[in-house]
Amino acid sequence: MARQKPRIVMKFGGTSMAGIERIRNVAQRVLREAEAGNEVLVVVSAMAGETDRLVQLCREAAALHDSKEYDVVVASGEQVTAGLLAMTLQNMGAKARSFMGWQLVKASGVHGNARVDAVESALLDEALSGGTVAVIPGFQGVSDEGRLATLGRGGSDTSAVAIAAGLKADRCDIYTDVDGVYTTDPRIVPKARKLDAITFEEMLELAGVGAKVLQPRSVGLAMRENLPLRVLSAFEDVPGTRVVAELSGADMERNQIAGIAADRNEARLTLTNIADRPGTVAAVLSPLAEAGIGFDMVVHAATPSAESSDLTFTVPRSSLSQAQSVIEARKEEIGYGELLTDDGVAKVSIVGVGIRSNPQLAAKMFETLAEQRINLLAISTSEIKVSALVAEADIELAVRVLHTAFGLDSEKAA
């Protein structure tokens, strides 16, 4: 690209677009980026509450409604905020205009849950390189048939990333009602610290286990496109968290562990005395997968001295009774003694790119939990994550002691 200026995409959520005063605040932030010498494209959500209002109207109109008509109704919320932000920017002296999703965002897939296929960039390139701020309604595009299509609830993050990728933007900034990504849930650990930087993989692992700052789909897309993100507060003028492919420079100094995640949506199943022969584990887990039940933390350590052993794994707590039925219906086929269940469990995880190269981090996690006499019911490890299943009663203690042990506590907060 022969562009003179950096090109950035800024995305603002519904809370930051709720009312003209807040839209004016958003416009000021946008102006600042434009005046700093960037080409700026803004992706906006509907005003907070507006999409819910429109969805409710659809439900009242027809319990089962045509998703194409649903899209026509709900897409209007972002259309309104896009027009309002463009005129607010103009009123502050900027060159700005809105572009509708149907003018340039090609979407495909299921109506109401479509994905961005392509962005017609010629029109946008012309506007951006001429110094115009482009404002685009998030969450929508145009289908192959030429009809309005929405991307599914919360899809504005993903459309911002897709638009940024399509325009070969240098960065995509997601403005939200939190000011960044934290080392853990500050409601559990008041000393949780905001991270300056985090990798895409770490972000996905943290999101997967409960840190819901960005839509996982948008993070996955940014990772594939190698598009740096930033998570920033829409309300406070403080540095946020960069989400990047690899840590470099000063970020390398960061702790090897990025954060501690806790997930209470866990239940444990144990099948006792299963036969030690090939195919037994598959006979249990395949029917669950077919039923759409995800499983995790599979522990099956056969000992050479025994002819049978136990199989333990976890499922989402909300799927426990369904998983029980699936297994009990196949008791003879599988061959097991008893089916034991426990929904009083939770999962604590350490997440960090350092784990890959340093096995001592996992050891340190287990030692730290052992010192507190926290019993480990199951363990699973991946390249950048180590998880332990513990009694739910122990989860907050586990998070706190790990947060301290891995040097994540903030020095200032109490």
Add this chain to the structure above:
Amino acid sequence: MARQKPRIVMKFGGTSMAGIERIRNVAQRVLREAEAGNEVLVVVSAMAGETDRLVQLCREAAALHDSKEYDVVVASGEQVTAGLLAMTLQNMGAKARSFMGWQLVKASGVHGNARVDAVESALLDEALSGGTVAVIPGFQGVSDEGRLATLGRGGSDTSAVAIAAGLKADRCDIYTDVDGVYTTDPRIVPKARKLDAITFEEMLELAGVGAKVLQPRSVGLAMRENLPLRVLSAFEDVPGTRVVAELSGADMERNQIAGIAADRNEARLTLTNIADRPGTVAAVLSPLAEAGIGFDMVVHAATPSAESSDLTFTVPRSSLSQAQSVIEARKEEIGYGELLTDDGVAKVSIVGVGIRSNPQLAAKMFETLAEQRINLLAISTSEIKVSALVAEADIELAVRVLHTAFGLDSEKAA
């Protein structure tokens, strides 16, 4: 056209679209027309109050706003009702879908006040001939540049007529919160009667002098396209008023006078002692026209015995002080004695195609007013209208006695 079925356009205003219950009522009326064997296209307004809400948001965002962005914001109201009506019709078992203005209504002219240039009928023809009810948001289209363009407030009547003309519809039905066109304002004359039929010309004259049932622009367009209209109640299931090019059959039996109109928005100006030479009247009225002030009821009867005379005319009451300034600034150029003004006047008119062929109708009007000792300050006549300027205090009496004299009183109402 080789169409099998009659094709009709139905237009519903904001009051009839205000909430899901009312939209359901609209859907039932639409279904009835479809089941009666018609091809049906529906043009909808935004829910009552919604356009005002959106306009207010624009005003708050920027006192002087870009009309292209204004269009993006306010066009959303009709988009919502179009989607909701389409899904409601589907829920009742009908084939239905919405088409957005940007998909098929080409508009040109000023943003915020555009006019319909063309309707891309291929897509609609296919849907309608296949038995699908088409729902289109009123009041909007797409500009030459491919941007949303609105037709100006109240433009849904006009877009319904333009779409009906573009599709060569057999009829356009305007559903509104009154149940038809009346012989006069029922608030003045409780015995006012609903007309079965009225001609386009009569409708324009009645609209121009205060009977605001249809946008005059939509009536003018229907007249040029020779497209029959009907005005109907959206709430009551009663016959409305047909608006047609010429009365025929039973309608011919109708009174020669269609209705009596009253207009209080009048002010009279008199210039005394103006010179009786060519160009004096133009010297007064041309500057008014240039200033955008409409004038009416010009009376300038020079008598052979005098060298000077008076010039009297009316302007809208709201323009009176502006008109005074324009004239006083040109006092020397025009040459007159005094400028007298009176804003305590009003205009009463009889409207009917019968006037064209029967000069006795005008005579009867003057006699009727004279019997009541109502003084006539000025008179103007056209092919289908006779107007008299009277003191504002006399206007209600004038309307009542003329309504009775021309046989318009209803027999049933009190």
